[in-house]
Amino acid sequence: MLYKEEGPGDVSPETKAIHVRHVSDPARALTPPLYQTSTFTFPDMETADRVLKGEEKGFVYSRGGNPTVAQFESALSELEGGEASRAFASGMGAISALLIHLAKGGRSVIVPKYLYIGTRAFVQKFLIPWDIPVHWFDPRDPSWTDSMQGLLAGNAGAVFVETPSNPTLDIIDLSLLARLCREANVPLVVDNTFASPVLQRPIAFGASVVVHSATKYLGGHGDLLGGVLTGPAEIVSKVASDEGSFLGATLSPFNAWLILRGIKTLHIRMQAHCDRAEEIASFLAGHPKVCSVRYPGLAGHPGHDTARRQMRRFGGMLSFELASSVEARRVANRLEIFQIGVSLGDPGSLIEHPWSMSHRLLSEADRLSSGVTPGLLRMSVGLEGLTDLVRDLDRALSS
Numbered sequence: 329m330l331y332k333e334e335g336p337g338d339v340s341p342e343t344k345a346i347h348v349r350h351v352s353d354p355a356r357a358l359t360p361p362l363y364q365t366s367t368f369t370f371p372d373m374e375t376a377d378r379v380l381k382g383e384e385k386g387f388v389y390s391r392g393g394n395p396t397v398a399q400f401e402s403a404l405s406e407l408e409g410g411e412a413s414r415a416f417a418s419g420m421g422a423i424s425a426l427l428i429h430l431a432k433g434g435r436s437v438i439v440p441k442y443l444y445i446g447t448r449a450f451v452q453k454f455l456i457p458w459d460i461p462v463h464w465f466d467p468r469d470p471s472w473t474d475s476m477q478g479l480l481a482g483n484a485g486a487v488f489v490e491t492p493s494n495p496t497l498d499i500i501d502l503s504l505l506a507r508l509c510r511e512a513n514v515p516l517v518v519d520n521t522f523a524s525p526v527l528q529r530p531i532a533f534g535a536s537v538v539v540h541s542a543t544k545y546l547g548g549h550g551d552l553l554g555g556v557l558t559g560p561a562e563i564v565s566k567v568a569s570d571e572g573s574f575l576g577a578t579l580s581p582f583n584a585w586l587i588l589r590g591i592k593t594l595h596i597r598m599q600a601h602c603d604r605a606e607e608i609a610s611f612l613a614g615h616p617k618v619c620s621v622r623y624p625g626l627a628g629h630p631g632h633d634t635a636r637r638q639m640r641r642f643g644g645m646l647s648f649e650l651a652s653s654v655e656a657r658r659v660a661n662r663l664e665i666f667q668i669g670v671s672l673g674d675p676g677s678l679i680e681h682p683w684s685m686s687h688r689l690l691s692e693a694d695r696l697s698s699g700v701t702p703g704l705l706r707m708s709v710g711l712e713g714l715t716d717l718v719r720d721l722d723r724a725l726s727s
């Protein structure tokens with residue numbers, strides 16, 4: 329048997345991340361074997377019959393499953409506390425497959441106004457033209473729970489949220505939303521990309537499914553694209569056998585191997601990202617050129633108390649507002665250590681101007697209603713020296 333089921337037992341998540349369930353390897357290599365293969369062979373037709381019928385464990389073709397990818401999936405199930413996981417070629421691969429699955433039969437999808445631009449584009453370019461009802465809610469509206477109950481009472485297939493959200497760092501109360509979803513028997517899906525399972529485990533608060541862009545903190549080095557979803561075996565196995573296999577957004581074994589390597593340092597990296605982001609948020613909050621800072625770790629953030637309840641720390645992502653688009657672009661240009669770029673979760677600090685970069689294709693009205701103002705800058709605080717990062721920002725803001 330290629331794939332060994334034993335995990336490391338009842339140990340801390342840090343230990344689990346390093347000693348993930350492993351593929352048995354006669355050579356006893358320290359790092360997981362990389363099965364860089366498209367297909368798998370059978371010793372005889374009878375074995376092929378048993379494997380293909382599911383009577384015996386085994387791998388057939390890497391679009392359906394691969395031992396290195398399976399190892400990454402096991403790691404995510406351990407880290408998120410879910411029954412099963414399925415890996416994808418990117419975060420959008422996971423999100424699109426899952427939403428297509430949950431919306432089947434014309435069931436509605438409920439999403440917040442503050443949502444990663446790619447998920448928003450998928451909803452607008454695919455779900456809506458396919459006549460799948462999409463309902464938007466505003467988590468900043470104090471009465472959002474009332475409207476949510478009404479939406480859930482319809483033929484809802486899923487509620488899909490991000491917390492913290494990209495790029496506005498909005499926080500949604502997971503226990504509260506999960507209770508409403510549970511009462512209505514509608515799966516709650518949480519995009520946990522910004523927090524990572526080190527800082528937040530949505531399933532423990534009642535979410536059904538967690539999705540990640542593994543491109544970000546899980547991979548952690550800015551050198552790959554990947555995605556994953558974790559949740560009840562019933563949902564995950566159906567998505568794996570249908571959308572996961574036939575839409576074709578399959579994670580490559582090499583990328584799974586790289587993400588497994590990244591996960592080993594996830595805990596220590598997340599702590600270091602948080603250490604720096606917390607200090608930078610305070611620095612920016614006290615800077616006269618900065619109009620406002622959106623970081624859930626700041627006591628003035630509207631979601632601070634909720635974030636304290638559901639997150640271990642507040643993450644490495646923050647956004648701040650300058651007086652205008654011109655000023656935001658000027659500051660981005662003056663930075664030397666922060667690089668201008670749209671991704672996040674890498675060792676190197678990145679900054680983006682959503683108004684002219686990630687959200688540029690939205691109308692001004694749509695940008696504003698999704699919380700993106702002309703002066704907003706979003707940063708992914710990396711792992712460089714804190715004093716260097718603060719000096720870089722100070723110089724760019726002051727000159």
Ligand SMILES: Cc1ncc(COP(=O)(O)O)c(C=O)c1O
Pocket residue numbers: 418419420421444446490494519521522540541542543553554555671
């Ligand atoms: C919160 C969030 N979810 C999903 C995605 C999509 O992930 P990918 O780029 O790996 O497809 C991103 C990408 O930036 C993201 O920030």
